[in-house]
Amino acid sequence: MNQPLKRPPAINAPAEPSSRPPIPLAEPAIGGNEWTYVKECLDSGWVSSVGSFVDRFEGDFARYLGAGHAVATASGTAALHVALLAAGVLPDDEVLMPSFTFIAPANAVRYAGAWPVFVDAEPRAWQMDTARAVEFLERQCHWSGGVLRNPRSGRRIGAILAVHVLGHPVDLDPLLAAAAKFDLPVIEDAAESLGATYRGRHVGRFGRLACFSFNGNKVMTTGGGGMVTTEDAALAERVRYLTTTAKDDADEGIHEHVGFNYRLTNIQAAMGCAQLEQLEEFLFAKRRIAARYAEALDGLPGLSLMPEEPWAKSAFWLYSIRIDPARATCDSRELRRRLRAAGIDTRFFWQPLHLSPAHAGAEILGGEVAERLHGEVLSLPCSTGLSEAAQSRVIAALRDSLES
Ligand SMILES: Cc1ncc(COP(=O)(O)O)c(C=O)c1O
Incomplete structure (x- = not known):
């Protein structure tokens, strides 16, 4: 079960497929009535x-x-x-x-x-x-x-x-x-x-x-x-x-x-x-998963945790991190490739809509922050049924990739 994690492949090396079961981003929990x-x-x-x-x-x-x-x-x-x-x-x-x-x-x-x-x-x-x-x-x-x-x-x-x-x-x-x-x-x-x-x-x-x-x-x-x-x-x-x-x-x-x-x-x-x-249980699970990611990933170079304002209680629908390419060992695209090679599904944020061909010509007020977030934010596996072991695997793979 708990095989030691290999070093991630060097940048641009072809990703080796993982032999371990894939960890999806967010799957439904159907366990009630x-x-x-x-x-x-x-x-x-x-x-x-x-x-x-x-x-x-x-x-x-x-x-x-x-x-x-x-x-x-x-x-x-x-x-x-x-x-x-x-x-x-x-x-x-x-x-x-x-x-x-x-x-x-x-x-x-x-x-x-x-x-x-x-x-x-x-x-x-x-x-x-x-x-x-x-x-x-x-x-x-x-x-x-x-x-x-x-x-x-x-x-x-x-x-x-x-x-x-x-x-x-x-x-x-x-x-x-x-x-x-x-x-x-x-x-x-x-x-x-x-x-x-x-x-x-x-x-x-x-x-x-x-x-x-x-x-x-x-x-x-x-x-x-x-x-x-x-x-x-x-x-x-x-x-x-x-x-x-x-x-x-x-x-x-x-x-x-x-x-x-x-x-x-x-x-x-x-x-x-x-x-x-089951909604209260689902929300509890989302917050537990978010808290564990926050505790385990805090301080990794170039990684910012998912924010929560003091006036807000987030539902932490998709737990997401931000990768500063100037400070991290790799950017969000490379990190996603490494995690995928370890069988871990992640997702980029959406293309900002002012850049979307589907809405070409629409007015935009500013836009630079959305563009930066699009390049830097990555959503991590956070199904309400995510096991501790699976989350540990995600955390270990992130540490392995981002600790220099
Ligand atoms: C912000 C937001 N609004 C609306 C929708 C549309 O919901 P549906 O997929 O149920 O049509 C989604 C996602 O699916 C969404 O993320």
């Missing part, structure tokens, strides 16, 4: 988008978060799309959002016919630079007749999409204050950060609407799925209407608008109920 609840769906025939598990999952989720209303959706991306529409974002509006995030929220902005304005990251917590966002809204945009416009594009600012990246909250207070000044809706994208808190309260409790994802690699999963939460009953009703093909008269089959088939199925919701029962 999933089988029982899914079987209930199959036995009863309630397998589609109506069923008792859908209602129960929405109710349980709203209670967990302390939110007034929760509406389940087919994915986190679908949740974002309808949340933007329900918040009143119109075609040709602009939506302020971070450059340093997964592409889904920017895509959702485009599905709504609006345009993203990307904001750089800040280096402390790797979240959207809220000072830059507020400076843009307050000093660069024009406020006239109750409308805030970007003078460079002439477009209306329709919303702020506050993404909580990698399990850590974005600093919401400055965004909420600026949004209140201009009556802009804030939509939280908490897809990666279920269970994180900002100043003691769950993320997802601050914006006009909030969105979550239950994709397979998230803290909890339904295979695929999402949720929109809000305090506003009318907004929740609007989201429900849009996600169920906008039925105005279900009996007569009358639709006054083009809606979407974005509902979560009863089978997925059954999984969601079972996973939600």
Whole structure:
């Protein structure tokens, strides 16, 4: 089992395949009532988008978060799309959002016919630079007749999409204050950060609407799925209407608008109920894994630990480290190659969206920090079921690579 670790191959040498079992980045833990609840769906025939598990999952989720209303959706991306529409974002509006995030929220902005304005990251917590966002809204945009416009594009600012990246909250207070000044809706994208808190309260409790994802690699999963939460009953009703093909008269089959088939199925919701029962355990495991990495890796030359601001409690969705190529023995790309040779899966951060060909031409406020983070950050294995032995292997491989 515990074979001694070999020295990593020299830079540019071909990587030797590892004979030991691979350690994946993040895999789901299916160890509760999933089988029982899914079987209930199959036995009863309630397998589609109506069923008792859908209602129960929405109710349980709203209670967990302390939110007034929760509406389940087919994915986190679908949740974002309808949340933007329900918040009143119109075609040709602009939506302020971070450059340093997964592409889904920017895509959702485009599905709504609006345009993203990307904001750089800040280096402390790797979240959207809220000072830059507020400076843009307050000093660069024009406020006239109750409308805030970007003078460079002439477009209306329709919303702020506050993404909580990698399990850590974005600093919401400055965004909420600026949004209140201009009556802009804030939509939280908490897809990666279920269970994180900002100043003691769950993320997802601050914006006009909030969105979550239950994709397979998230803290909890339904295979695929999402949720929109809000305090506003009318907004929740609007989201429900849009996600169920906008039925105005279900009996007569009358639709006054083009809606979407974005509902979560009863089978997925059954999984969601079972996973939600284990969420506190999952979050505990994520924090335990993060604490062990922090203790074991602190002080390695050129390595910075995953940040956690004093006002935040991170969900540590993907535990990530930052490698300073000027101080470390190798850069993040080479480190990934060495870890892969040892059978350890890691992942780079996403290409900053202002550099993404898919969103070419979008405005960017700054961008240098996001670009540096993209080159320097590496996510480590952190499945909730990661064993101590597997984590020791990751730590030993990192030490072996980075200790000179
Ligand atoms: C920040 C963020 N927003 C939205 C999504 C989209 O969620 P889904 O994959 O469920 O569509 C993801 C990831 O999947 C994400 O990381």
